[in-house]
Amino acid sequence: MPDPLSHRFCTAPLMDWSDRHCRYMWRLLSRHALLYTEMVTTGALIHGDRERHLQFDTAELPTALQLGGSDPRELAECARMGEQWGYSEINLNCGCPSDRVQSGRFGACLMAEPELVAEGLAAMRGAVSIPVTVKHRIGIDDMEDYAGLTRFVEAQAQAGIGTFIVHARKAWLDGLSPKQNREIPPLKYDMVYQLKRDYPQLEIVLNGGINSIDECREHLRQLDGVMLGRAPYQMPNLLAQVDSELFGGEPGPTPAEVVQRMLPYIERQMGRGARLNHITRHMLGLFQGVPGARRFRRHLSENAHKPGAGPEVLQRALALVQEAA
Numbered sequence: 001m002p003d004p005l006s007h008r009f010c011t012a013p014l015m016d017w018s019d020r021h022c023r024y025m026w027r028l029l030s031r032h033a034l035l036y037t038e039m040v041t042t043g044a045l046i047h048g049d050r051e052r053h054l055q056f057d058t059a060e061l062p063t064a065l066q067l068g069g070s071d072p073r074e075l076a077e078c079a080r081m082g083e084q085w086g087y088s089e090i091n092l093n094c095g096c097p098s099d100r101v102q103s104g105r106f107g108a109c110l111m112a113e114p115e116l117v118a119e120g121l122a123a124m125r126g127a128v129s130i131p132v133t134v135k136h137r138i139g140i141d142d143m144e145d146y147a148g149l150t151r152f153v154e155a156q157a158q159a160g161i162g163t164f165i166v167h168a169r170k171a172w173l174d175g176l177s178p179k180q181n182r183e184i185p186p187l188k189y190d191m192v193y194q195l196k197r198d199y200p201q202l203e204i205v206l207n208g209g210i211n212s213i214d215e216c217r218e219h220l221r222q223l224d225g226v227m228l229g230r231a232p233y234q235m236p237n238l239l240a241q242v243d244s245e246l247f248g249g250e251p252g253p254t255p256a257e258v259v260q261r262m263l264p265y266i267e268r269q270m271g272r273g274a275r276l277n278h279i280t281r282h283m284l285g286l287f288q289g290v291p292g293a294r295r296f297r298r299h300l301s302e303n304a305h306k307p308g309a310g311p312e313v314l315q316r317a318l319a320l321v322q323e324a325a
């Protein structure tokens with residue numbers, strides 16, 4: 001096992017997916033995972049419903065707030081808000097390729113403007129005392145391969161950034177949808193390994209296409225951390241192995257125990273106006289690979305959105321899995 005104190009395991013920022021309810025469940029499965037929020041734009045925090053975007057349950061900690069933006073003053077202001085609300089780290093998104101994001105000048109298109117990013121990150125660092133990190137791609141469009149990546153990384157390192165989360169594929173900003181941009185550009189783990197060899201003093205975290213704890217262990221032999229998005233979302237139970245397999249801790253709870261522990265949370269959240277399916281939609285894959293998984297998923301999908309649906313719908317779904325077993 002890699003030295004448990006010297007590496008990080010992170011869940012990825014996932015728009016519409018890694019919301020506070022999802023993160024609450026993920027935290028039940030692993031104490032050691034560092035969780036990331038969905039991206040929140042500086043505009044949404046400065047002009048929008050700040051509380052809706054920032055509110056979370058302290059049980060989720062440690063959790064990093066991911067920001068999207070490029071204006072240094074606004075980034076600093078939003079980083080400060082994140083620290084005041086109790087987040088553990090502030091991360092800047094330089095990897096997201098959607099059109100909407102390009103027009104606002106944030107996300108992956110910022111990889112073409114390393115100096116502007118460095119100015120933003122320096123302003124964020126100056127505003128907070130918690131860590132400031134950056135998530136980016138290995139390149140965009142026709143940026144020449146490794147040289148473009150190192151130019152970007154060096155500029156941020158000079159601004160004092162020590163942690164880089166690298167999604168190991170390029171973003172092609174013209175012609176591919178965000179979804180295609182997570183699947184079509186080839187994964188180039190070797191470039192990220194090379195980055196770590198060339199900049200051993202920087203903390204390099206690998207993201208993209210990692211699907212199992214064994215793969216995490218393999219990458220952690222050469223890198224400082226791994227970040228997983230789609231795999232833990234689709235198979236949350238994967239997180240139950242993180243503490244024991246990567247950190248020398250206790251195994252996480254069983255899926256049935258997770259359901260039991262979610263019930264009081266659901267009661268509390270529904271008491272404050274949350275809808276059952278806003279929480280249970282993140283639980284559909286919990287029993288993935290177990291007999292009865294499909295009945296669990298189907299019962300929730302068909303019933304959790306109905307008016308008046310409450311925790312008993314989840315209890316019934318659990319009973320269906322237990323009958324199948």
Ligand SMILES: Cc1cc2nc3c(=O)[nH]c(=O)nc-3n(C[C@H](O)[C@H](O)[C@H](O)COP(=O)(O)O)c2cc1C
Nearest residue numbers: 012013014015038039093167208209210228229230
């Ligand atoms: C539904 C969805 C939403 C995403 N939203 C964000 C986001 O808000 N910020 C971000 O940096 N990346 C976002 N990503 C990209 C992921 O963080 C991650 O980089 C990508 O999925 C590759 O990792 P994976 O193969 O482990 O899923 C999103 C990905 C998905 C599937």
